Amino acid sequence: MCLAIPAIIVERRAGDAAVIEMDGVRKEISVALVPEVQPGDYVIVHVGYALTRLDPDEAQRTLALFAELSDGRSR
Amino acid sequence: MKFVDEFRDGQLARIIAGKIEAAAQPDRNYNLMEFCGGHTHAISRYGIADLLPPGVHMIHGPGCPVCVLPIGRIDSAIELADRPGMILCTYADTMRVPASKGASLLKAKARGLDIRMVYSAADALRIAVANPSREVVFFAIGFETTTPPTALVIRDASRLGLANFSVFCNHVVTPAAIASILESPQVRELGAVPIDGFIGPAHVSCVIGSQPYEYFAEKYRKPVVIAGFEPLDVMQAILMLMRQLNEGRAEVENEFSRAVTREGNPTAKQLVAEIFELRRTFEWRGLGEVPYSALSIKAQYARFDAEQRYGVAYHPVPDNKACECGAILRGVKQPRDCKLFATVCTPENPMGSCMVSSEGACAAHYSYGRFRDADYTQRKGAKDAKVAKEPR
Numbered sequence: 001m002c003l004a005i006p007a008i009i010v011e012r013r014a015g016d017a018a019v020i021e022m023d024g025v026r027k028e029i030s031v032a033l034v035p036e037v038q039p040g041d042y043v044i045v046h047v048g049y050a051l052t053r054l055d056p057d058e059a060q061r062t063l064a065l066f067a068e069l070s071d072g073r074s075r
Numbered sequence: 076m077k078f079v080d081e082f083r084d085g086q087l088a089r090i091i092a093g094k095i096e097a098a099a100q101p102d103r104n105y106n107l108m109e110f111c112g113g114h115t116h117a118i119s120r121y122g123i124a125d126l127l128p129p130g131v132h133m134i135h136g137p138g139c140p141v142c143v144l145p146i147g148r149i150d151s152a153i154e155l156a157d158r159p160g161m162i163l164c165t166y167a168d169t170m171r172v173p174a175s176k177g178a179s180l181l182k183a184k185a186r187g188l189d190i191r192m193v194y195s196a197a198d199a200l201r202i203a204v205a206n207p208s209r210e211v212v213f214f215a216i217g218f219e220t221t222t223p224p225t226a227l228v229i230r231d232a233s234r235l236g237l238a239n240f241s242v243f244c245n246h247v248v249t250p251a252a253i254a255s256i257l258e259s260p261q262v263r264e265l266g267a268v269p270i271d272g273f274i275g276p277a278h279v280s281c282v283i284g285s286q287p288y289e290y291f292a293e294k295y296r297k298p299v300v301i302a303g304f305e306p307l308d309v310m311q312a313i314l315m316l317m318r319q320l321n322e323g324r325a326e327v328e329n330e331f332s333r334a335v336t337r338e339g340n341p342t343a344k345q346l347v348a349e350i351f352e353l354r355r356t357f358e359w360r361g362l363g364e365v366p367y368s369a370l371s372i373k374a375q376y377a378r379f380d381a382e383q384r385y386g387v388a389y390h391p392v393p394d395n396k397a398c399e400c401g402a403i404l405r406g407v408k409q410p411r412d413c414k415l416f417a418t419v420c421t422p423e424n425p426m427g428s429c430m431v432s433s434e435g436a437c438a439a440h441y442s443y444g445r446f447r448d449a450d451y452t453q454r455k456g457a458k459d460a461k462v463a464k465e466p467r
Binding site: 002003006022032033034035042044048049051052054055058059061062063066067069 | 077304
């Protein structure tokens with residue numbers, strides 16, 4: 001039920017509307033909960049609403065943490 | 076897809092599995108509850124349980140809103156749909172949840188009631204705008220992830236001055252449910268399992284932030300690691316919890332830092348606070364009455380509250396006696412412990428709520444794990460037989 005999917009904002013429209021794209025599929029959603037997002041930003045989409053912006057730098061850091069062979073906290 | 080594929084990488088999974096193996100102290104059990112149905116689903120779907128050492132046990136929590144919705148609430152939704160001229164809009168998830176006397180919203184729709192599945196709360200609002208001569212109720216369920224969209228449509232309905240739209244609100248809150256598992260005397264009576272740490276919700280935490288869990292970590296000395304719903308996220312969270320337990324720490328850590336901050340989403344939180352207030356108590360399937368665990372619509376927006384508008388009276392209904400959903404939701408039993416599992420109760424014909432949502436513990440185990448049980452029993456049987464045959 002709390003399923004939500006990462007998608008890229010490709011267009012801002014009037015009011016709180018925006019067009020997102022995921023895997024080639026485009027859909028209009030509401031960005032009323034994250035009014036600051038711009039085209040190019042990734043958001044998490046749930047029941048037609050963007051819930052939050054995804055931070056690509058944090059994502060990279062998390063992926064790097066996965067790949068560390070030793071204890072990550074020694075850095 | 077970006078932000079998805081890289082978090083499902085098999086090679087990285089093996090690296091994390093190796094670290095989990097190394098972190099597991101041989102004489103120690105790690106009982107970890109994944110609160111969310113989304114995590115339960117990921118653990119089953121990606122076979123994460125197979126990558127864990129024997130001492131690490133995943134306990135499925137009650138974080139599936141479909142699963143914890145009591146029968147009486149579905150009964151009320153069907154009663155609402157039965158009113159003359161009514162259109163009841165609902166997320167697809169609730170359609171097959173068994174109600175009293177073998178009923179369900181799907182069966183009610185089949186006998187002619189106007190029940191419509193919607194993708195978004197906004198669709199329900201659009202249906203109300205398009206049908207001014209009809210009454211439209213949105214049957215709202217869900218945790219903090221799903222609450223802000225409902226708040227938005229109530230605000231928008233108020234701004235539009237819509238007279239034919241209201242919401243049957245069944246939104247529940249996560250922290251109260253975790254507290255109830257940890258301390259409710261009723262849950263203690265019903266039986267609970269010892270839990271050493273929690274995997275915290277992914278998308279709920281996008282909204283409420285990591286801050287609300289700090290209380291649990293501190294008061295109950297239980298570590299919490301907030302994790303995304305992809306398999307590598309779940310594995311990393313298990314590793315982080317094990318390390319905390321090994322080191323005697325009980326902190327809130329955030330594995331899902333690409334989407335969750337300590338504060339969460341302030342716009343969403345403010346909106347929810349404007350529209351909703353806490354109910355004094357709410358019944359959860361499996362947990363019973365849980366104080367301050369659900370939301371109702373504030374008096375200021377009472378005309379959009381279907382419960383007040385139509386005088387909905389709540390009648391609690393006990394679960395099917397043979398159904399183990401309650402114990403499964405508290406983590407006391409596993410799906411395979413239920414006599415109905417995969418016999419009478421299947422995703423096509425669910426008896427209990429845990430078989431309805433794909434995130435329910437039973438549905439997830441049915442889809443991805445039930446042959447593992449059989450395989451395990453068979454292998455064990457063959458091994459026992461072999462041992463018996465071998466000359467002494």
